[in-house]
Amino acid sequence: MTERLRLYTSPSAFPNPQRVRLFIHEKGIADRVEEVVYDMAPGGQQRQWPHLKMNPWGETPTLLLADGSYLSETTGIVRYLDAAFEGRRITGADAREQGLDAMWDSRIWVHILYRITTMFHVLHQGLGPKLELTHNPQWGEHCRKEALAHAALVDRHLADGRSWLLGGAAPTLADITLCTAIAFGKFPVNATPLDERFEHLDAFWKRWMARDSFRSAYADGGSGLDELASLKR
Numbered sequence: 269m270t271e272r273l274r275l276y277t278s279p280s281a282f283p284n285p286q287r288v289r290l291f292i293h294e295k296g297i298a299d300r301v302e303e304v305v306y307d308m309a310p311g312g313q314q315r316q317w318p319h320l321k322m323n324p325w326g327e328t329p330t331l332l333l334a335d336g337s338y339l340s341e342t343t344g345i346v347r348y349l350d351a352a353f354e355g356r357r358i359t360g361a362d363a364r365e366q367g368l369d370a371m372w373d374s375r376i377w378v379h380i381l382y383r384i385t386t387m388f389h390v391l392h393q394g395l396g397p398k399l400e401l402t403h404n405p406q407w408g409e410h411c412r413k414e415a416l417a418h419a420a421l422v423d424r425h426l427a428d429g430r431s432w433l434l435g436g437a438a439p440t441l442a443d444i445t446l447c448t449a450i451a452f453g454k455f456p457v458n459a460t461p462l463d464e465r466f467e468h469l470d471a472f473w474k475r476w477m478a479r480d481s482f483r484s485a486y487a488d489g490g491s492g493l494d495e496l497a498s499l500k501r
Contacts, residue, residue: 274302274332275345276319279490281455282308283381283448284342285329286485290444291346293481297353305488309395343373346441359441365434372433372442379418381449383411384458392457412460415453419462419469422446426468431475439476447476455492 275292277285292298306313306328313319315326323330323340331339331348339345350359360366391408394400425433433442450473453460463470476482489500 272300272302273334273349274304276304276306276314276322276328276330276332278306278308278314278328280486280488281452281490281492282328283385283452284327286448286451287342287441287444288329288331288345290447290481290485291358291441292349293484294439294444294479295349295353295355295358297349297355298484300353301349305490310398312395312399315399343441356438358439358444360434365436365440368434369440369442372440373445375418376422376442376445376449380415380422380462381445381452383415383418384449384453384460387411387415387460388452388455388458415449415460416462416465419449419466423466423468426472431472439479443472443476446472447482451491451493451496454495 275288277289280286280289289303292301306319308314308328314328319330320326322332322338325340327340329340329342329345331345333339339348347359350357357365360369387408388394389400390402390404390411422433431437432439433446434440439447446469450462450469452458453462463473483499486496486499487501489497
């Protein structure tokens with residue numbers, strides 16, 4: 269593939285767009301993707317009609333393809349890019365790895381990252397009163413407990429000394445999702461830092477922080493985390 273694609277996305281504090289951003293840096297194709305970063309809050313550009321024409325769900329990321337069509341949803345975009353560009357297959361090199369990566373990615377997205385995301389929206393104003401429709405502190409605290417319980421299972425999985433979830437030498441999409449879950453848990457209003465609670469998740473987070481792809485993916489300075497402020501370019 270030779271054409272440069274356009275990705276409508278968000279600052280690095282927002283976990284699903286950040287999963288794609290971290291993927292493109294890990295894949296080594298950041299120079300092949302033009303990013304258009306929306307004002308998520310309070311502007312809410314992702315819910316305004318120009319973006320809704322591309323993605324009626326009003327969410328980021330959204331990928332504009334060369335033929336004028338669009339892809340949305342993080343895993344859909346990542347699977348497309350992983351197959352369309354040469355380089356290491358981050359979603360798995362063979363059928364077994366692809367199955368394992370999909371399994372772990374689903375577990376972490378559903379039971380950890382989505383729980384923290386729901387907590388963000390229902391415990392606080394989240395993206396602001398123009399966009400947030402539900403305030404439910406009890407449900408938010410339940411989601412926090414669910415995220416912590418499942419993070420403990422992932423921590424146990426990493427306790428055998430493996431660096432990455434599939435046990436290979438390099439991270440896969442599931443590791444990217446776990447990385448962004450840890451980062452979003454540390455976001456000040458969420459106050460659920462998984463790396464402080466779990467030994468092996470702490471080591472996992474430090475491994476990511478040492479990678480060039482991580483430092484590049486958080487170089488926009490929009491993570492909201494003081495510990496990553498030095499990465500801003």
